[in-house]
Amino acid sequence: MIDYRARFRSNLAIAACGLAAFAVVPFVANSGLMFLAGLVAINIVFGMSWNLLFSGAGLLSFGHAMFFGGGAYAMALVSLHWPGLPFLLGLAIGAGAGALIALVFGVIALRRASGVYFAVLTLVFSELIHLVITKTTFLGRNDGLVGIPRPTIETGLFTLDLTSATAYYYFIVVAMACAAFALWCFQNSPAGRLIQAIRQDNLRTAFLGTSIFGWQLTAFVLSGALAAFCGAVMVPFTQIASPEIAYWTVSTQPILFTLLGGAGNFWGPAVGAILFGAIDYGTRAMHGLSEITVGTLLLLVVLLIPGGLLGFLQHRRQKKRRKPTEPAPKRTEAQP
Amino acid sequence: MTAILEARGLTKAYGSVRVLEDVDFDLQDGEAHVVIGPNGAGKTTLFRCLSGETRINGGTIRFAGEDVSGLTGAQRVKRGIGRTFQVARIFPSMSAFENLIVAIETRERTHQGLRFTFGYIAPRRAVVAEAERLVTELGLEDTVDDVAGTLSHGDKKRLELAMCLALKPRLLMLDEPTAGMSPSDRAEAVRLITRVRDSYGLSLLLTEHDMEVVFGLATRLTVLHHGEIIASGQPEAVRADPRVREVYLGQH
Numbered sequence A: 001m002i003d004y005r006a007r008f009r010s011n012l013a014i015a016a017c018g019l020a021a022f023a024v025v026p027f028v029a030n031s032g033l034m035f036l037a038g039l040v041a042i043n044i045v046f047g048m049s050w051n052l053l054f055s056g057a058g059l060l061s062f063g064h065a066m067f068f069g070g071g072a073y074a075m076a077l078v079s080l081h082w083p084g085l086p087f088l089l090g091l092a093i094g095a096g097a098g099a100l101i102a103l104v105f106g107v108i109a110l111r112r113a114s115g116v117y118f119a120v121l122t123l124v125f126s127e128l129i130h131l132v133i134t135k136t137t138f139l140g141r142n143d144g145l146v147g148i149p150r151p152t153i154e155t156g157l158f159t160l161d162l163t164s165a166t167a168y169y170y171f172i173v174v175a176m177a178c179a180a181f182a183l184w185c186f187q188n189s190p191a192g193r194l195i196q197a198i199r200q201d202n203l204r205t206a207f208l209g210t211s212i213f214g215w216q217l218t219a220f221v222l223s224g225a226l227a228a229f230c231g232a233v234m235v236p237f238t239q240i241a242s243p244e245i246a247y248w249t250v251s252t253q254p255i256l257f258t259l260l261g262g263a264g265n266f267w268g269p270a271v272g273a274i275l276f277g278a279i280d281y282g283t284r285a286m287h288g289l290s291e292i293t294v295g296t297l298l299l300l301v302v303l304l305i306p307g308g309l310l311g312f313l314q315h316r317r318q319k320k321r322r323k324p325t326e327p328a329p330k331r332t333e334a335q336p
Numbered sequence B: 001m002t003a004i005l006e007a008r009g010l011t012k013a014y015g016s017v018r019v020l021e022d023v024d025f026d027l028q029d030g031e032a033h034v035v036i037g038p039n040g041a042g043k044t045t046l047f048r049c050l051s052g053e054t055r056i057n058g059g060t061i062r063f064a065g066e067d068v069s070g071l072t073g074a075q076r077v078k079r080g081i082g083r084t085f086q087v088a089r090i091f092p093s094m095s096a097f098e099n100l101i102v103a104i105e106t107r108e109r110t111h112q113g114l115r116f117t118f119g120y121i122a123p124r125r126a127v128v129a130e131a132e133r134l135v136t137e138l139g140l141e142d143t144v145d146d147v148a149g150t151l152s153h154g155d156k157k158r159l160e161l162a163m164c165l166a167l168k169p170r171l172l173m174l175d176e177p178t179a180g181m182s183p184s185d186r187a188e189a190v191r192l193i194t195r196v197r198d199s200y201g202l203s204l205l206l207t208e209h210d211m212e213v214v215f216g217l218a219t220r221l222t223v224l225h226h227g228e229i230i231a232s233g234q235p236e237a238v239r240a241d242p243r244v245r246e247v248y249l250g251q252h
Helices: A004-028 A031-057 A065-081 A087-112 A115-135 A165-187 A190-200 A202-206 A212-238 A248-261 A268-282 A289-304 A308-322 B043-051 B073-078 B096-111 B114-119 B125-138 B153-166 B183-200 B211-217 B235-240 B242-247
Strands: A152-154 A159-161 B003-014 B017-028 B032-036 B058-063 B081-083 B171-175 B203-207 B220-225 B228-233
Touching (some): A004 A031, A031 A165, A031 A190, A031 A212, A031 A248, A065 A212, A065 A248, A165 A190, A165 A212, A190 A202, A190 A212, A190 B114, A202 B073, A268 A289, A268 A308, B003 B043, B017 B043, B017 B058, B017 B203, B032 B043, B043 B081, B043 B171, B073 B081, B096 B153, B125 B183, B153 B171, B153 B183, B211 B235, B228 B235, B228 B242, B235 B242
Parallel strands (some): B032 B220, B081 B171, B171 B203
């Protein structure tokens, strides 16, 4: 039998180590590196939101930028036009914008298409949203929305001043930790198991008496809300919402993170995002080298270790453990 | 006895091919009703129509007095119709035990609301206890921690049966429960099915090819040929029917 509590504890330990690492960054690194670390933290959860669909529900999205961009623009709009609004409410509106886009799109696409056709629909819809942003004056057209202020949070008891980059960096780390925790709880809840089950055999789940469409839509809306939350949190950090964050290249990011790190593991997108950030930083002086390095690495990973880095490590560990007596088991996608 | 499942004038066509033609079919509460017929007779199609996997083109299906013709398979499951498939359908990447957990939790989800989506990091104790009970009852102890996709054919079928029992159905539909099994496994399967039928008070609807299994289980037998019922009644009476011998049993 699976020891669920031990699994929870070990994942909590991993999360604690990760949090500690992010917490010391402002003490040991310069502001440029801290800025990058903040973006990496956001990218981790962005990647996880994509992987919720890919590994969880078995849905391939090529258009996650529409959620990320949607959340970012919603946040930018409320903070520019509605300065009195509590910041946390603004974040909720951002996440809600993503959920709404996902709901509208999901109702249409999940009924009509599956597999590659679904993926292409997500891409098309996301491009549509990008196009709308670049043509709408209200949304700043190609220039985007600039000068977005960093907030202060009034709690009644005390005031949290997040106007400095460092303070806001810590807010990002905490917000992303909360989001990742909520996602973990969802993926390990009965509903998370059910969504997994739908991916593995949808006819069987239908004949367990559940609506496949309803649960796939739930996963899709949750994933959209989470990606939009990431976008909304990022905007006050970079202080700009530009159309590029709704462009298709942004949609490829969570796919890269997940495939690099390992789709079969909850922490796969995190490993991928950190690795991606490190490559970006290491090659920052040489324009274009980052893309070449990432591209080569991805090619190698896909060809040589399709389970990603974490999948590879897990496979090696299992092989070592079983070596003396029994042959290596068939590789499965079972959750760690 | 009263009819728990009644189909009237059931018609199903795939394109221009009529697979079922004006079929009337009754299943009494508590009986084990076996449908036999040569390959292509429409057994599986009848199964799919009754379980809600495909839409019917004409006729009505009533279950426990309610018209279920327009309901989806999932909605019929909620009303008490469970089914297995010819090739056992399970969740291959999960352990056998997790398969059972999913089935039990799915049955219970409607009472839990948001707790179902975020509330638990581990299955509740009652769920685990129920799954363990099913494991003992179906004799799955040795394979319970194995990844379900690696189980043997017979164990997959038993696991699928256990998942269906977890839904607490009133009527259980088994599509060729012993297909591809060895003779000794078949006898074992017949004993198991008889046992769960008694302990759960189930009505059964089965399709089957193996005559020993058919006569070992059936309290009523229906013969389907070219999408029409040519005989239905007590197993021994149907066996003696000359038309049945001609189209089906005679070949054996």
